[in-house]
Amino acid sequence: MKKNIKKIIFCWLFFFSWSIYSQAGSVDNLLKDLPEGIKSKYEKFLSFETNDARMHLSEFSSDELEQIKNAYEGLLNKSGKSEKRILWIVEEAEARKADKIAADRLFYVALAVIILMVLFTGFVVYIYLSQKKLFNQL
């Protein structure tokens, strides 16, 4: 019985440390898959404090972000499928949020342009009609 408990604890410790090791190693694996230019940028990004890191996301171009994402997805292909599904869920949630924000902003831009054009055209039409009226009085 005691031997069995020892075996169980050993097995648990082995799998626990292996999973920790594989998680820690995923960053190194990701670095291996990235092109040189992005690798240094990515390493710099990892070095930032958690609170500041999000602010530095804008330093990546859209193309670089796509390449990092693809490399990470490639890594996830090797591990269990649940991580990849979580990534899809995060991607979908972010895409829907971005769509809503973009639609809202587009509405305000279109409204601003339309109102401005109506204002200028309205002014010109008002002047033209008043002018016509004045011409008749002359």
Next chain:
Amino acid sequence: MLTRHKDKLFFALASFVLIGSIALAYMVFMWVPSDMFQGIAQRIFYYHVPTAWVSFLGFFLTFLFSILYLKKRDLTYDRRGLVFASLGWVFTTGVMITGPLWAKPIWGDYWNWSDQRLISFFVLWLMYAGYLIFRAGIVEPHKRARFSSVLGIIAFLDVPLVYFAIRIWKTPSHPQAVFAGSKGSGLYDPKMKIAFFFALFLFHAIFFLMAWITARHYLIKQKLAEKESAHEG
């Protein structure tokens, strides 16, 4: 001969404004990249800033013709001052509309009473509204021109205050000015610069086209007033 030449110029300007407006809409909605931080909302910038710029030009010309009137006492200068003050006010109204429409998705509110750029601009809008209302209340032409000229000069003093408000009070909420060497104006992409300077050029054309139409209107109005006063006399 001169009238025909003027008509051709007028139609050329009007055609450019029409085609240019379509081209600008294409550039703004389809061609320029979205801003990294503000996304699509930043595209209002291509209409908002040139409108503000041109309104300043209108007030500067009013200021210039006000000085000329006070110096030469010629009602032509007063009439020209009125043309540019009216247009300046219309363009300022445009700025007052497009600004809050940019602010709503970015700040979450249409207006920020603690932003000195906004307050000084609102004061500018009120002053020229006052200028136009004030004029309507005085019948005697030279008396009206004299008071309007003084008001046109005083009101213009707010224009540099509006422009430099960002630097004087260091308002963090308002984007930085495009000219006079400030960083963070948002024009970091060459396409953004092309679209912006095209918009600036187009808005000058719109301004002068509207000035042409308005000048003719006030000229007829003045002639009618002269005819009426001669008739009464």
